[in-house]
Amino acid sequence: MISKATIDTVFEVTRVEEVIGDFVQLKRAGSNFKGLSPFTDERSPSFMVSPVKQIWKDFSSGKGGNAVAFLMEHEHFTYPEAIRYLAKKYNIEVEETEQTLEEKANTDLRESMYLVSEFAQKYFHDTLLHTEEGKAIGLSYFKERGFTAETIKKFGLGYSPETWDAFSKEALGKGYQLEFLESTGLTINKEERLIDRFRGRVMFPIQSMSGRVLGFGGRILTNDKKAAKYLNSPESDIYHKSKVLYGIFHAKQSIAKLNNCYLVEGYTDVIQFNQAGIENVVASSGTALTPDQIRLINRLTKNITVLFDGDAAGLRASVRGIDLILEEGMNVKVCTFPDGEDPDSFAKKSSYEDLLAYLEHNAKDFIQFKASLLMDEAKNDPVKKADLIRDMVVSISKIKDRIQREVYIQETSRIMDISEQVLLNTLAQMAQKDLKEANKNFREEQQKAFEVVKNDEPIAAEKIDVLYELERKIIEILLLYGHKSEDFEDVVLTTNDEGEVETKSQYKEYKVYQRIFLSLQEDEVELANPMFRGIYNHLIDYFHQHETFQIEQYLTQLPTEFSAEVTDILMLEEQQTLHNWEGQQIIVKRKDQSIAQYVSETILTLRWYLVDRIIETLKADISTEPDADNSEPLSMAMDYYKLINAFSKKLGRVMSRYS
Incomplete structure (x- = not known):
């Protein structure tokens, strides 16, 4: 496996805009770059790349992450493949450590097909250059076409021997499984006899945009009228000819x-x-x-x-x-x-x-x-x-x-x-005809949809999930400000000269992540959303283990399942504001607002929301029976209302309800 030192070096020198620029045409948009989504069919750019944060976000598909995440999404690379690709791009020597049996076993089917295809390309190329048959037939043909040695090497051209199973025997002898030789179309297993699909042909490797070998085109050089002049690899999990361009x-x-x-x-x-x-x-x-x-x-x-x-x-x-x-x-x-x-x-x-x-x-x-x-x-x-x-x-x-x-x-x-x-x-007539056809299709689709839902209940208007947005805001604060030190106001209880208990404010310095962690611990609150809970725990662990925090370095250690959500949060400022967050009691940091104030207001608002939910539960427990004793739930509800009133005064705004 690849050493940690190599991975650290790769992340240190990699520029996300350079990597993505090899696959997507990017144009400058302020401090960022934008382009068309490589994951969806769109005409207006919604794909953003941030050189400052070293991340990208595709707003049309929801995908996002760093340079490695892009390669894994776009090229279907495994994590090690993406690292190797970047190492090659930036001329970094890959230091290897021994791979465990478990890691070897986890190599997926697609990767096995890629490995077989890459072995085949090297085999055909070596056969062309270093065997008598390859030089006499294949190399002579390419030289007749006027191709130089440099060009032959650049395009990885090769030759498949005329022998029925020369390639298949060689591949099996090197430990490649017959299953993958067949699934890539390199070998035909016919009545327990192995046949090389491309035998006796000059070979043209077909590569993806990142340079991975997907399949082959083979040209026959004899005058056999029964054989196709050109033969391509069959469709497979890694090769779809309608989605590939040679060169x-x-x-x-x-x-x-x-x-x-x-x-x-x-x-x-x-x-x-x-x-x-x-x-x-x-x-x-x-x-x-x-x-x-x-x-x-x-x-x-x-x-x-x-x-x-x-x-x-x-x-x-x-x-x-x-x-x-x-x-x-x-x-x-x-x-x-x-x-x-x-x-x-x-x-x-x-x-x-x-x-x-x-x-x-x-x-x-x-x-x-x-x-x-x-x-x-x-x-x-x-x-x-x-x-x-x-x-x-x-x-x-x-x-x-x-x-x-x-x-x-x-x-x-x-x-x-x-x-x-x-x-x-x-x-205009053509446009009218197209419009008429489109309307007809639309009505048909509408009718189908109506038939499916006509007996269902009416769909309620979409309502913002306040708890979701508040928890998301906490993750955003941790990502942007978690490592910063701020003076936070603590309210302590003291006794005055007359023996009366009163509150007193004092300020104490905390790291932002410490303040959030202690506040949630004090309230015994765990984030409800599983995704946010996972990111929160990962962030808090990271802060506890590292004295400094740089978002680029943190993203290199972020589990893949959190990548899209974290990127989405970090790229929020690139999107237009779609909701009236203040009207929904969701705090949005103002330019004139300190980080400590922003954090405190967000935590207080979360507490307010959670207490309000408790009140709703208590109200549901109140019995409408004439002789029912509702004193306990009513008393508790009144205590919680006082707490909400305190929150309201603390937040400096009129008390509002979420219901």
């Missing part, structure tokens, strides 16, 4: 930096562009473009340039992806290559400067592209021309921004020589 690991930083992504079709297109010096390129790996793949790019940039070869039939088939991109609120350009050329071949023969110049000069707006693509066959046929115009308006209708829609209508009017009004009317 995204190598492209992510360049995409974010240049604010543009080139989208191609094949593995070799991506590799050849990288070798030419253009890294902001990804491929859909031979599958039709999907919304999930587009959203992956959308986290890094709003701009996509789709690159097509000169095959007209292929172009028309690929144009459908443009509307999907527009629906995600992104900007689309299209660049085609000369007849007989594709991105791979064109990049191979071009210098970096020439390739970049060609892309910049030939990238067309999607409207211009659609017009130029189909006008030749439509110009002498009014019906085909009308269909083309309608197709262009359909694409425009996918655009969410009204100004952009207006500009594209004007451009279409100019290119197709048709009035703007006709186009606007057509656009």
